[in-house]
Amino acid sequence: MEALSEEACEIHLLSTSKYESIYFGLGAAAGLVIAISSTYLYNKYLQRRTIAHANENGRFTLTAEAVRNQFHGGNRINTVPNHTAFNNPGESANPTQPMYNQNLLSLLYCIADDKAVKDGFSHRGIVCNSCGMNPICGIRYKCANCSDYDVCERCESKDNHNKMHVFLKIKIPIPSLINPRNALLSPLYPGSHKVKHSLLREDIALYKKSTHFDLSEINGLYEQFSVLTDNVKGISREVFNLCLGPLGRKANLVMSRLFKFFDRNGNGYIDFNEFVHGLSILIKGNLDEKLKYVFTGYDLDGSGYISKENLRRMFKAYFGVTIDLVRDVVKGCEDSMPYDIDDMHGKPVSSFFNSPIPVNTGPSVSSKEKVLKLPDNQSSFYGKRESMWPVMEAMSQDAIDEMVENVFRHGDLNRDGRLSFDEFKICTLTDPTLVSWFEALGTIF
Numbered sequence: 001m002e003a004l005s006e007e008a009c010e011i012h013l014l015s016t017s018k019y020e021s022i023y024f025g026l027g028a029a030a031g032l033v034i035a036i037s038s039t040y041l042y043n044k045y046l047q048r049r050t051i052a053h054a055n056e057n058g059r060f061t062l063t064a065e066a067v068r069n070q071f072h073g074g075n076r077i078n079t080v081p082n083h084t085a086f087n088n089p090g091e092s093a094n095p096t097q098p099m100y101n102q103n104l105l106s107l108l109y110c111i112a113d114d115k116a117v118k119d120g121f122s123h124r125g126i127v128c129n130s131c132g133m134n135p136i137c138g139i140r141y142k143c144a145n146c147s148d149y150d151v152c153e154r155c156e157s158k159d160n161h162n163k164m165h166v167f168l169k170i171k172i173p174i175p176s177l178i179n180p181r182n183a184l185l186s187p188l189y190p191g192s193h194k195v196k197h198s199l200l201r202e203d204i205a206l207y208k209k210s211t212h213f214d215l216s217e218i219n220g221l222y223e224q225f226s227v228l229t230d231n232v233k234g235i236s237r238e239v240f241n242l243c244l245g246p247l248g249r250k251a252n253l254v255m256s257r258l259f260k261f262f263d264r265n266g267n268g269y270i271d272f273n274e275f276v277h278g279l280s281i282l283i284k285g286n287l288d289e290k291l292k293y294v295f296t297g298y299d300l301d302g303s304g305y306i307s308k309e310n311l312r313r314m315f316k317a318y319f320g321v322t323i324d325l326v327r328d329v330v331k332g333c334e335d336s337m338p339y340d341i342d343d344m345h346g347k348p349v350s351s352f353f354n355s356p357i358p359v360n361t362g363p364s365v366s367s368k369e370k371v372l373k374l375p376d377n378q379s380s381f382y383g384k385r386e387s388m389w390p391v392m393e394a395m396s397q398d399a400i401d402e403m404v405e406n407v408f409r410h411g412d413l414n415r416d417g418r419l420s421f422d423e424f425k426i427c428t429l430t431d432p433t434l435v436s437w438f439e440a441l442g443t444i445f
Contacts, residue, residue, distance in 0.1 A: 115138075118137075118138040118139060118153070119137045119138050120137075121137065121138060121139075121171060121172065121173055122135050122136075122137050122173065123135050123136040123137070123140045123150075123170070123173045123174075124173065124176055125176030125179070126140060126150050126173075126176070126179070127150070128150060128151050128152040128155055129149050129150060129151060130151045130152070130155035130159050131152065131154065131155050133152050136150060136151075136152045137152070138152065138153045139152070139153040139156075139169060139170070139171055140152065140153075140169075140170040140171075140173075141153070141156045141167040141168070141169060141170070142167060142168045142170055143161065143165050143166075143167055143168075144165070144166050144167065144168050144183070144184040144185040145162070145164075145165040145166065145183055145184075145185055145186070145187055146165065146183060147181060147182050147183055148181055149161065151167075163189075163223070163226065163227050164187055164188075164189040164191060164192075164227045165187070166185065166188060168184070189227040189228060190228060190230065190238075190239045190242040190243065191226070191227045191228045191229045191230050191235075191239065192229070192230045192231075199219075199222050199272070204218050204219070207273075207276055210277065211276055211277060211280035212280045212283075212284035212285070213276065213280060213284075218276065221275070221276055221279065222272065222276075224445065225272050225275050225276075228243070228445070231269060233267065233269040233271065234269035234270045234271035234272065234274070234275070235262075235269060235270040235275065236268070236269055237259060237268060240255075240259050240262075240270065240444075241255070243444055243445060244441065244444065246324075246328055247321065247324055247325070247328075247441070250324070252317050252320055252321055252324075253300075253313060253314065253316075253317035254314070254317045254318055254320075254321050254437050254440060254441070255321075255441075257297040257314075257437075258297075258438075258441065258444065260297075261278060261293050261296075261297065261438075262274050262275065262278040264277075275445070279443060279445060281293065282439075282442075282443045282444075283443055287428070287435070290435060290438060291421075291424075291425055291428060291435070292421075293438065294428075294434070294435050294437075294438045295421050295424050295425075297314070297437070297438060298310050298311060298314055298424070300313065300314075304420075304421075305418040305419060305420055306418060306419040306424060307417070307418050308404050308408060308417070311404050311407060311408075311419075312400060312401070312404050314437060315400045315403060315404065316396075316397075316400055317437070318436065318437040318440060319396050319400065321437075321440050321441070322440070325440075407419075407427060407431065407434070410427065410430065410431075411423050411424065411426065411427035413426075
């Protein structure tokens with residue numbers, strides 16, 4: 001073997017020292033991480049032994065008094081018997097240990113104090129149907145769909161009650177004699193709790209790759225899907241209509257196309273695979289992802305093109321959905337309006353304001369124009385408002401025809417009387433409202 005030159009030996013030594021420095025640095029970093037982790041776990045163990053104590057049921061609970069004593073000073077917690085207090089004499093002191101202990105104890109004190117405040121509320125006469133706590137202390141959860149079912153805050157998260165039922169959170173105790181003894185609400189979830197579903201871990205991983213949802217979101221969607229299904233095949237069209245609320249009571253082309261968007265295999269049911277992929281497009285999909293399904297929704301005859309009649313029918317259906325949404329909002333506003341609004345009948349406009357109206361602000365008006373005249377008969381006024389809808393629908397026909405002609409005038413590039421997907425995509429760049437029907441009902445679920 002040839003002897004290495006002096007320059008080569010120097011380079012070799014520099015390279016060797018470089019790698020040794022890297023290895024030494026990595027080893028030091030790993031040792032530091034292990035030391036910090038060990039210190040943190042050991043301190044956590046000591047504090048748990050000190051602050052927690054076993055009650056008569058064998059559970060470990062945090063006592064506010066114990067943490068409060070440690071927080072306000074003193075190296076020992078004498079209120080907790082039969083446990084070793086930290087900062088024992090003879091133990092090696094860490095310079096950063098007092099500050100670390102003080103910060104952690106401050107957090108634990110806040111948690112324990114908050115729990116003590118909650119436990120100060122005692123729901124006398126109410127027994128937890130899960131653990132038997134009598135009375136329930138702290139937050140009480142009452143099932144709104146059962147006649148008499150209550151659980152405490154500890155049991156609420158792990159209770160195996162009917163998942164289709166909703167709970168009312170009650171903080172301030174209700175007098176026991178006026179506590180309702182019947183169901184407060186009818187079931188809000190249209191599914192059946194008897195239908196059992198299973199979700200494999202492999203399926204969750206596939207859904208994570210093929211959708212925009214993470215693992216926790218997929219699990220949450222599965223829980224929601226399980227309370228919406230009334231059949232082992234999935235969500236039926238009847239349940240889909242129930243999820244639309246008042247809009248689902250009347251047939252509409254927009255609802256039908258949205259159900260078809262979810263029901264991709266066309267079997268009349270929305271299974272979980274279709275459910276999660278459909279919501280992924282509606283909630284987190286971008287415009288390019290939505291355009292394919294929007295175009296398919298317009299293509300009513302499945303020819304691969306959009307005709308003027310297809311566009312006209314979808315525009316008319318979308319206008320009908322919009323009118324129904326507005327009518328529902330107006331009805332809700334009417335229900336919340338005070339019935340004594342007619343008390344202001346015959347009074348001047350100035351009576352509605354606290355400050356005086358300035359004079360000489362413009363040309364004079366007659367006394368009749370100064371008076372605010374409200375309808376004598378509110379029912380006749382609402383009747384006139386109801387008569388406005390057919391007029392608006394009749395006026396919309398001309399507007400719809402004009403919109404269709406305008407879309408084809410700018411979008412039908414080859415003038416063949418129909419729109420291809422590429423032509424439709426170009427149209428949406430100048431007129432994004434073509435996608436509006438797809439998002440008119442939000443995410444539905």
